[in-house]
Amino acid sequence: FDHPYYGGDTTIFAQVSNGICSSGVVRVELITIEKPAAMGVTDTLCSDQSGTALFDLEKYAFDIASDTTREEVIFAADSQFTMPVKTNFRTDDTVIYARVTRGDCESDVVKIVLVTTPGPILSGLNDVVACDSFVLPIIPGINLSGNEAFYDQRNGGGIRYQSGDVIRRTQRLYYFDQLKECIDQDSFEIEIVPMPEAGDSQSV
Numbered sequence: 674f675d676h677p678y679y680g681g682d683t684t685i686f687a688q689v690s691n692g693i694c695s696s697g698v699v700r701v702e703l704i705t706i707e708k709p710a711a712m713g714v715t716d717t718l719c720s721d722q723s724g725t726a727l728f729d730l731e732k733y734a735f736d737i738a739s740d741t742t743r744e745e746v747i748f749a750a751d752s753q754f755t756m757p758v759k760t761n762f763r764t765d766d767t768v769i770y771a772r773v774t775r776g777d778c779e780s781d782v783v784k785i786v787l788v789t790t791p792g793p794i795l796s797g798l799n800d801v802v803a804c805d806s807f808v809l810p811i812i813p814g815i816n817l818s819g820n821e822a823f824y825d826q827r828n829g830g831g832i833r834y835q836s837g838d839v840i841r842r843t844q845r846l847y848y849f850d851q852l853k854e855c856i857d858q859d860s861f862e863i864e865i866v867p868m869p870e871a872g873d874s875q876s877v
Contacts, residue, residue, distance in 0.1 A: 678703065680703075680705075681705055682702075682703065682704050682705055683703050684700060684701070684702055684703070685701045685703060686698050686699065686700055686701065687699050687701050706775070706776065706778055707778075708778055708779075708780060709738065709739070709740075709744050709773040709774065709775045709778055709779070709780040710738075710739050710773070710780055711737050711738065711746075711771060711772055711773040711780035711781060711782075711783045712736060712737055712783060713737075713771075713783040713784045713785065713786070714733045714736050714737060714771075714783075714785050714786070715785075715786040715787075715788065716728065716733070716785075716786070716787060716788065717788040717789070717790055717854075718787075718788075718789055718790075719789070719790055719791075719792035719854070719855035719856075720765065720789040720790065720791050720792065721794070722794050722815070724765055724789070724791070725763050725764055725765045725789060726763070726764070726765075726787075726789045727761060727762070727763045728761075728762045728763070728764065728787050729760065729761060730748050730758070730759075730760040730761070730762055730785070731760045733746070733771075733785065734746045737771050737773060737783065737785075738773045739773075740775075743775055744773050744774065744775045745773070745774050745775075746771055746772075746773055747771065747772055747773075747774060748760070748762070748769055748770070748771050748785065749769065749770050749771075750769055750770075751770065752770045752782050754770070754772070754782075762787075764787055764789075765789050766787065766788050766789055767787050768784050768785065768786050768787070769784075769785045769787065770782050770783065770784060770785065771783055771785050790853060790854070790855060791816050791852070791855070792816065792852050792853070792854075792855020792856065792857060793814055793815075793816050793817050793818060793821065793850035793851070793852050793855065793856070793857045794814050794815050794816055794857055795812065795813065795814040795817075795821075795848060795850060795857045795858065795859050796813035796814050796815075797813075797859060797861075798810070798812075798813070798848065798859065798861040799861060800861050800862040800863075800864070801861065801862070801863050801864065802864045802866060803863070803864070803865055803866070804865075804866050804867075804868050805841070805865065805866075805867065805868045806839050806840060806841045806865065807839070807840045807863050807865065808837060808838070808839055808840075809823055809834055809835070809836050809837060809838050809839075809840060809846075810836060811836045812836060812848050812850070814850065814857070816852065817850050817852075818850050818851060818852045820850065820851070821848065821849065821850035822834065822835055822848070822849065822850075823835070823836075823838070823846045823847065823848050823849075824846065824847050824848075824849055825844060825845075825846060825847070826847065827847055827858065827860075828847075828849065828856075828858065829849045829851070829858075834846065840863050840865065841865060842865055843862075843863060843864045843865045844862075844863055845860055845861070845862050845863070846860060846861065846863060847859070847860040848860070848861075
């Protein structure tokens with residue numbers, strides 16, 4: 674052949690010649706390996722107060738590659754793969770690129786679309802000790818839904834309490850909010866101490 678060979682598995686024969694002398698003929702087996710396939714991925718995570726989210730790129734390998742036991746997925750910030758990215762990748766909305774390698778074979782480059790969505794971010798409430806009762810405060814935070822509330826169980830479960838409700842017994846309350854698929858919650862302890870009684874007035 675005086676040009677590249679394009680085709681499937683085949684056998685060819687080769688001989689080396691210097692113009693005067695020629696070597697013996699040798700057999701050359703040409704074996705093709707199937708090009709690995711790759712699939713693009715889109716994922717959405719809730720952003721934190723910085724407006725970014727931490728994406729674990731390794732978890733996408735099973736969606737991108739068809740055979741992760743024999744194939745490796747490589748990620749980069751550019752389609753030429755001159756700027757590789759770590760598998761724990763913090764970002765706001767962006768597009769990165771991936772390709773699958775199997776030995777010396779590489780897949781086509783695919784896009785990995787990473788999307789962040791803002792969620793509620795609650796501020797901490799300190800534990801409280803109060804005499805007889807405690808009035809629940811306004812729930813502090815940013816980007817709240819307007820439906821934020823207190824609950825006596827995690828994840829918005831149990832009895833619901835609103836800001837301004839009066840608590841008369843010792844308990845732990847969870848304050849919870851959800852905005853689309855993003856949630857945030859925290860908790861604080863309320864200790865109610867009975868008001869001491871001084872007894873009847875006496876003259877001494």
